[in-house]
Amino acid sequence: MNKYRNKKTIVDDYIFDSIQESKRYKELKLLLRAGKISNLQLQPRFLLQEGFKKKGKTYRKIEYIADFIYTEKGKTIVEDVKGIQTDVFKLKHKLFEKKYSDLELRIIK
Numbered sequence: 001m002n003k004y005r006n007k008k009t010i011v012d013d014y015i016f017d018s019i020q021e022s023k024r025y026k027e028l029k030l031l032l033r034a035g036k037i038s039n040l041q042l043q044p045r046f047l048l049q050e051g052f053k054k055k056g057k058t059y060r061k062i063e064y065i066a067d068f069i070y071t072e073k074g075k076t077i078v079e080d081v082k083g084i085q086t087d088v089f090k091l092k093h094k095l096f097e098k099k100y101s102d103l104e105l106r107i108i109k
Contacts, residue, residue, distance in 0.1 A: 006083070014042060021067055021081040024108055028068060028079075037070045037077075044069040044078065048095040064092045066105070081108045 006018035012029075016022040031037045044066050051061040068079040078100075082089065085107070096105060 018081065018083065020083060020108075024067070024079070024081050028070065032070070037072045040068065040070040042068060046078075046096060046100060048092060048099060062092070062095070064096050076103050078103050078105045079108055080105065083109070 006020075009016045009019050009022040011022045011025055014025070016025060025042070028037065028040055032040050046064045046066065047061060048064050049062040052059050066078045066080050070077055070079075078096075080089075085093075093105065093107075096103075
């Protein structure tokens with residue numbers, strides 16, 4: 001258990017951070033089989049800010065790792081299963097929306 005009381009769960013050799021996330025994966029697999037969605041991928045990474053150096057200090061890049069990405073009716077959908085929206089997530093969400101305005105980010109509660 002982690003600090004948010006999530007229980008890691010394994011489905012199809014994938015380790016999910018929560019039971020809720022693993023349930024959503026199963027739902028998406030059914031939609032994939034039914035032809036309602038396509039191109040399902042897990043843990044897609046999005047660069048929000050490049051790493052850089054300033055006055056000899058190195059700052060690492062900032063990435064957002066979503067839970068899922070897929071295509072639905074010709075549109076790319078990015079999904080994140082969240083029980084709690086942390087301050088870090090809220091900040092990354094804003095950065096994501098600005099940089100990837102062509103993508104739809106769905107938060108599954």
